[in-house]
Amino acid sequence: MQVSHPSQLLQPEWAEIIRSEATVAERTGLLQPKQLQLIYQQQWFKLLVPEVYSGYQKSLPEMVQLEESLAWADGSFGWVVTLCSGAGWFAGFMPVKEASAIFENPKVCLAGSGASNGTATISGNGFVLNGSWKYASGAQHATHFTANCVVKEAQETVLGEDGNPRILSFIIDKKDVKLITAWKYTGMMGTGSDAFEINNLKVSADRSFRINPDFALVDQPLYRxxxxxxxxxxxxxxxxxxxxxxxxxxxxxxxxxxxxxxxxxxxxxxxxxxxxxxxxxxxxxxxxxxxxxxxxxxxxxxxxxxxxxxxxxxxxxxxxxxxxxxxxxxxxxxxxxxxxxxxxxxxxxxxxxxxxxxxxxxxxxxx
Incomplete structure (x- = not known):
C-alpha cells in the first residue's frame, strides 16, 4: 500500500504553529499557548474518547497516521497528544456517570503512567490511594491523571482470578495530585513530563476501571x-x-x-x-x-x-x-x-x- 507523507494530513498553518513554538516549548519545558489552542480547537486530546462523551472516537489507523504527522511536525508536541489522547481511550472503560462528567470539558486532558507504582487500600465503598509515578507527559496541561495501583485489603495484597496481584486503574482530579519536576533528559523537553504523587487520597469505587477489552463499557471496536x-x-x-x-x-x-x-x-x-x-x-x-x-x-x-x-x-x-x-x-x-x-x-x-x-x-x- 502507498502511504502518504505525514505533511499531507496537516494543514500548513497547523505545522507552522507547532514548529514556530517548538524552541520555546523546549526551553520552558511545556507546550505553548498557541500549540494548546490548536489542540483544543481540533480536539486532539479527544481523538480516542467515545462519541457518546463528545469525543472523536477515531478509527485506529486514522488516529495512528495523524499522530505520526503531529510527531513529524514536532516530537514533543506529537508525544503529548499521543500519550494524552491515548489516556482518553480509557473513557471506554470508565463508569458512565464519571466519564460523562469528566469528558464534557472541551479542554479535558489526561496524563498519567502505566506503571503499577501505587496502592489502593479498600476502605468502605472506595479506596485510599498512595503512590508515586514518573514521567507523566502533558502533566502541566492535564485536568486529570490516571494511575495503576495494586489493590490492598488492610496490609494484604488482593489477588486476582489468575493468582497475581489485582491491579486497578484510577482517574484522579489534578487538584489531588502533587507534581514533581523530574524530566532531566536530553530530548522531549517540551513534553512537560513531570512525576506525580498521591498521598492518602480517598476515592469512590466509581473512579476505578480495568483496561481490558472484556471490561469495556462502550461497545465499539476501538475499545475491543x-x-x-x-x-x-x-x-x-x-x-x-x-x-x-x-x-x-x-x-x-x-x-x-x-x-x-x-x-x-x-x-x-x-x-x-x-x-x-x-x-x-x-x-x-x-x-x-x-x-x-x-x-x-x-x-x-x-x-x-x-x-x-x-x-x-x-x-x-x-x-x-x-x-x-x-x-x-x-x-x-x-x-x-x-x-x-x-x-x-x-x-x-x-x-x-x-x-x-x-x-x-x-x-x-x-x-
Missing amino acids: YPFLQLAEATLAANLSGMAIHFMNLAEVIFQEKLGLNKLSINQKTVLRNTFRRLETEFGQLREAFYFALNKSWSTPNNEKSTLKEALQEVSKTSRLLAKKARETVDQLYPFCGLQAASPDTEINRVWRDFHTAGQHSLLTFLE
Whole structure:
C-alpha cells in the first residue's frame, strides 16, 4: 500500500504553529499557548474518547497516521497528544456517570503512567490511594491523571482470578495530585513530563476501571482492540514521524553539500546512494506497518486465529519500524556535519527528541 507523507494530513498553518513554538516549548519545558489552542480547537486530546462523551472516537489507523504527522511536525508536541489522547481511550472503560462528567470539558486532558507504582487500600465503598509515578507527559496541561495501583485489603495484597496481584486503574482530579519536576533528559523537553504523587487520597469505587477489552463499557471496536498493540503502534508512529522529520532536514543539508565543490565525485555518489537506499528501506517498512495495522483493524473479532496473527504482525512491524527508524537516523547523522550536533539547530532538536523517545522500553526488543 502507498502511504502518504505525514505533511499531507496537516494543514500548513497547523505545522507552522507547532514548529514556530517548538524552541520555546523546549526551553520552558511545556507546550505553548498557541500549540494548546490548536489542540483544543481540533480536539486532539479527544481523538480516542467515545462519541457518546463528545469525543472523536477515531478509527485506529486514522488516529495512528495523524499522530505520526503531529510527531513529524514536532516530537514533543506529537508525544503529548499521543500519550494524552491515548489516556482518553480509557473513557471506554470508565463508569458512565464519571466519564460523562469528566469528558464534557472541551479542554479535558489526561496524563498519567502505566506503571503499577501505587496502592489502593479498600476502605468502605472506595479506596485510599498512595503512590508515586514518573514521567507523566502533558502533566502541566492535564485536568486529570490516571494511575495503576495494586489493590490492598488492610496490609494484604488482593489477588486476582489468575493468582497475581489485582491491579486497578484510577482517574484522579489534578487538584489531588502533587507534581514533581523530574524530566532531566536530553530530548522531549517540551513534553512537560513531570512525576506525580498521591498521598492518602480517598476515592469512590466509581473512579476505578480495568483496561481490558472484556471490561469495556462502550461497545465499539476501538475499545475491543488490545491495549498492547494500540500502544505499540502509536509509539512506533511517533518514532516514524520524528525520523521522517530528520530525513527531510538531512536531505536539505545533503543538497547543500552536493552543490559545493568540497566533495569528490565518489563522495557525492555515496551521499546520494546512502540517502536513497535508507529512504527506500524505511518507506517499505512503513508501508508494511500500516498494512498490518489496517488488517488488524478490519479483521472481525470472531475470526480469532486470523485476528491473533494480524495482531502479532502489528507487534512485529511496530518493532521493525522503530529499529529501521533508529538505523536510518543514525546512518544519516554523520553526513550532516556539525550543524546536526549544535543544540541550537532544528535538526539537533529532532535528533535528541528521536533518541530520547526511542528509549521507550515497549519497542526496545524485537520480540
